[in-house]
Every structure is written in structure tokens, then in C-alpha cells.
Amino acid sequence: KQEVTQIPAALSVPEGENLVLNCSFTDSAIYNLQWFRQDPGKGLTSLLLIQSSQREQTSGRLNASLDKSSGRSTLYIAASQPGDSATYLCAVCGSNDYKLSFGAGTTVTVRA
Amino acid sequence: EAGVTQFPSHSVIEKGQTVTLRCDPISGHDNLYWYRRVMGKEIKFLLHFVKESKQDESGMPNNRFLAERTGGTYSTLKVQPAELEDSGVYFCASSPLGVGSTEAFFGQGTRLTVV
Numbered sequence: 001k002q003e004v005t006q007i008p009a010a011l012s013v014p015e016g017e018n019l020v021l022n023c024s025f026t027d028s029a030i031y032n033l034q035w036f037r038q039d040p041g042k043g044l045t046s047l048l049l050i051q052s053s054q055r056e057q058t059s060g061r062l063n064a065s066l067d068k069s070s071g072r073s074t075l076y077i078a079a080s081q082p083g084d085s086a087t088y089l090c091a092v093c094g095s096n097d098y099k100l101s102f103g104a105g106t107t108v109t110v111r112a
Numbered sequence: 113e114a115g116v117t118q119f120p121s122h123s124v125i126e127k128g129q130t131v132t133l134r135c136d137p138i139s140g141h142d143n144l145y146w147y148r149r150v151m152g153k154e155i156k157f158l159l160h161f162v163k164e165s166k167q168d169e170s171g172m173p174n175n176r177f178l179a180e181r182t183g184g185t186y187s188t189l190k191v192q193p194a195e196l197e198d199s200g201v202y203f204c205a206s207s208p209l210g211v212g213s214t215e216a217f218f219g220q221g222t223r224l225t226v227v
Contacts, residue, residue, distance in 0.1 A: 004154070034215065043116075043220035044203065089155070091216075097168065100147070100205075100216060102155040 002027045006090055006103035014111050019077035021106045023090030028068050031098065035064055035075050036089040038105070044089065048075070052095070080110045114138070116219035118204050124225045130192040133222045137186070137206030144187050145207075145216065146179060150200035158202075161187060194226045 003026040013019060023033070032051045036044040048064045050057045050073065056065045061078040077084055087107045091100040119134045137144045146158040158177070159169040163184035172179070176195070181187040191198050201223050205216040 036218070041223075043118075044205075044218035046215050046217065049215045091155075093216075099157040099160070099168070099171075100145075100155075101157075102147075104154050 002092055002094060002101040004090060004092055004101050004103040006088075006106050008106060009104065010107045010109075012109040012111065013080055015080060015082060017080055017110075019075075019080050019084070019108060019110075021075040021077075021088050021090075021108070023073040023075070023103055025071045025073075025090075025092045025101070027092075027094070028071055029095045030068060031093040031095040033064075033066055033073050034091045034093065034100070035062075035073075036091060038087045038089060047088075080108075082110045082112045084108060085110050116204055116206050116217050118202075118219035118222050120222060121220065122223045122225075124227060125194055127196055127226055128193045130190065131194055131224060133189045133191075133202050133224070135187045135189070135204030135219060137204070138208075138217055141206035141208050141217075142184065143207045143209065144181060145205040146187070146189055147203040147205065147218075148200050149203070149221075150197070155203065158189075191224075194224075196226050199224055199226045 005024045007022045034049045035047045048057045050066045063076045066073045087105040089105045090103040117136045144161040147155050149155045157171040160167045161181045164181050178190045201221045203221045204219045
């Protein structure tokens with residue numbers, strides 16, 4: 001059974017600082033890993049998807065790395081802005097069942 | 113192009129009543145998933161449709177939950193009778209192929225409160 005852990009649970013930083021969000025998973029038999037953003041009362045917005053064969057994926061100020069063998073992924077957000085305040089969720093797609101297993105999320109607050 | 117849409121956005125019902133949630137996936141997406149987040153817990157898988165067929169319903173909590181996908185288009189999730197522990201946010205997601213190969217696109221969720 002896949003277990004996904006996100007550390008820290010909450011993070012508060014001043015505007016302009018870089019953000020580092022961590023995700024770990026117990027079963028390395030994954031198909032891909034997806035990072036989502038959730039704003040309060042809203043749905044999930046897909047940020048980045050990393051295939052199991054990839055080491056990283058970039059989109060604008062966002063960069064996600066994947067180390068499948070050690071069961072870890074890191075989401076970097078450069079030069080944070082108050083608009084980056086949200087909950088960030090890591091989800092791992094199993095290679096056997098294609099289900100997404102989610103972490104509990106990291107709630108980020110960027111102070112102006 | 114419209115994203116995944118869910119109805120209603122909120123629902124408050126009394127214990128013992130019936131509620132039906134609806135999900136309209138992105139047009140052309142054969143895969144449709146239901147997930148649920150109950151208070152203080154992670155988002156958990158409920159079931160997976162490929163077109164109109166249930167591919168995997170191992171996450172359905174009990175037989176009070178019934179999911180259907182008529183004609184491989186929209187899907188409904190019925191809870192009958194609802195219990196207090198069913199409260200939470202129900203998410204629907206769709207993808208054009210197996211989630212393993214492409215991104216999963218999520219709806220905004222339905223917040224269900226059972227009182």
C-alpha cells in the first residue's frame with residue numbers, strides 16, 4: 001500500500017524567498033508523480049507531472065525533481081509571491097493500478 | 113474547452129437522506145475517477161470508470177455508495193442512506209488515457225455535509 005508523506009505540513013515565508021516542498025513515497029513502483037495546487041474552497045489544479053523515467057520537470061518558476069529509487073520528489077518555487085499562497089499536494093500514480101495516492105499537502109503562506 | 117465540472121458545489125443533507133453527486137468529465141476523456149477527502153485526512157481513491165465500465169471500485173467504502181456512468185459520459189455518485197461519516201469533499205477527475213500516461217484533471221469538488 002502506497003504511503004505518501006509531505007513535509008512540512010505548513011510553511012510561511014516572506015515574498016521573494018524560494019520555496020522547497022518535499023514529498024516522499026514508500027513504493028517505488030510508480031508510473032508518474034503529479035504536483036497539484038489547491039486554493040481554499042477550490043478544486044485541484046495540476047502544476048507539473050513527472051513520468052517515472054524523468055528526473056525533473058519545469059514550468060516557469062516551478063521545478064519538480066523525482067528520485068524514484070529513494071522515493072522522493074521536491075517541488076521548488078522560485079521567487080515566491082503572495083499569489084503562491086495555497087496548499088500544494090503531491091500525488092503518486094501506481095504503475096499497477098493507476099490510482100493516485102495523495103499526500104496530506106503543504107500549506108504555504110507567502111507574506112507580502 | 114470546459115474542464116471537469118461537478119454538481120452541486122455544496123450539499124447539506126440530514127442523516128438517512130439520499131444525495132446524488134454529478135460529474136461531467138472533459139469531453140472525450142474515457143477515464144473518470146472519483147476521490148474523496150474526509151475531514152483531516154488525505155484525498156482517497158473511490159473508483160475508476162473506463163467509458164461506462166467500472167474498472168476498479170476497490171475504494172468504495174460500503175454498499176451505501178453507488179456510482180454509475182451512463183453511456184460513458186457523465187457520472188453520478190449516489191449515497192443512500194447518508195451517514196455522518198460521509199461528510200467530506202468529493203472530487204471527480206478525468207483523463208484521456210490511463211492516468212499513468214497523462215495528467216489527471218480534477219473538478220472543483222462537491223462539499224457534502226451530513227447533519
